[in-house]
Amino acid sequence: xxxxxxxxxxxxxxxEAFLTINCTYTATGxxxxxxxxxxxxxxxQLLLKATKADDKGxxxxxxxxYRKETTSFHLEKGSVQVSDxxxxxxxxxxxxxxxxxxxxxxxxxxxx
Amino acid sequence: xxxxxxxxxxxxxxxxxxxxxxxxxxxxxxTMYWYKQDSKKFLKIMxxxxxxxxxxxETVPNRFSPKSPDKAHLNLHINSLELGDxxxxxxxxxxxxxxxxxxxxxxxxxRLLVL
Numbered sequence: 001x002x003x004x005x006x007x008x009x010x011x012x013x014x015x016e017a018f019l020t021i022n023c024t025y026t027a028t029g030x031x032x033x034x035x036x037x038x039x040x041x042x043x044x045q046l047l048l049k050a051t052k053a054d055d056k057g058x059x060x061x062x063x064x065x066y067r068k069e070t071t072s073f074h075l076e077k078g079s080v081q082v083s084d085x086x087x088x089x090x091x092x093x094x095x096x097x098x099x100x101x102x103x104x105x106x107x108x109x110x111x112x
Numbered sequence: 113x114x115x116x117x118x119x120x121x122x123x124x125x126x127x128x129x130x131x132x133x134x135x136x137x138x139x140x141x142x143t144m145y146w147y148k149q150d151s152k153k154f155l156k157i158m159x160x161x162x163x164x165x166x167x168x169x170e171t172v173p174n175r176f177s178p179k180s181p182d183k184a185h186l187n188l189h190i191n192s193l194e195l196g197d198x199x200x201x202x203x204x205x206x207x208x209x210x211x212x213x214x215x216x217x218x219x220x221x222x223r224l225l226v227l
Contacts, residue, residue: 032212043116043202043218044155051213087153093212099145099157099168100216107153 002027006090006103013080013110021075021106023064023090031092033057033066033073034100038087047075047088080110115139116219118203124225125193133188133222135203142208143167144186145216146178149200161186162208193226200224 006023013019025031032051036044048057053068062077073090090103116137125131137144145168146158159178160168166178175191190197200221206214 034215036218038153043220044204045218046215049213049215089155093214098143098206098208098212098214099160100147100155101157102155105153105155 002031002092002094002101004090004092004101004103006088006106009087009105009107011106011108013108015082015110015112016079017110019075019077019080019084019108021088021090021108023073023075023103025071025073025090025092027071027092027094029094031094033064034091034093035062035064035073035075036089036091036100036102038089038105040086044089080108082110082112084108085110116203116205116217118201118219118222120222121220122223122225124227126227127193127195129193130189130191131193131224132190133201133203133224135186135188135219137184137203137205137217139205139207139217141205141217142183143206143214144180144183145204145206146186146188147202147204147218149202149221151199155202159186159188195226198224198226 034049035047037047048059050057050066056065087105091100143162145160161180164180203219204216206216
């Protein structure tokens with residue numbers, strides 16, 4: 001079956017540090033890949049997505065590249081801000097019902 | 113305008129009670145979902161509806177019954193609540209016409225606490 005594995009948190013960084021959150025997946029077909037972000041007390045919102053191999057999703061300085069050969073979709077940002085503190089979820093979706101299959105989430109805390 | 117709304121935002125109730133959570137989307141989407149987020153933040157799909165028809169029904173106890181009166185609404189009714197039902201329940205919607213590529217839009221969540 002499909003599954004998503006992402007690095008355990010919490011991750012604590014100083015402002016302007018480089019961020020990488022690792023995500024790998026297993027899937028039977030050709031899934032679409034997503035990063036969603038959950039700010040404290042809120043619902044999830046899409047951060048970025050990629051729908052085929054070698055696509056790069058990007059938004060708000062974050063980016064991730066769909067790597068089929070390594071089944072990965074690692075999230076990166078060159079310089080994090082305090083406002084980036086949130087929980088980040090890697091997810092995949094295949095055609096069966098379109099539901100998102102989430103990783104366990106990685107909590108990020110950015111300190112001034 | 114809120115795209116996906118849920119009511120109530122907080123729900124505290126006793127074991128054994130029956131409760132409902134309502135979800136409405138004003139995006140004109142055809143597909144709606146319910147997800148459960150446990151205390152460790154893990155999110156899991158419960159149900160998915162497309163055009164009022166059930167598409168996904170994961171291994172959820174039959175005490176949980178989704179109801180979709182129209183495309184814009186997907187309510188979740190829970191009978192005989194148990195302690196383990198305490199979680200945050202998220203409703204979401206997506207366009208429903210372009211498959212797995214679609215962005216899902218989430219509601220703010222309903223925090224259910226069963227005492």
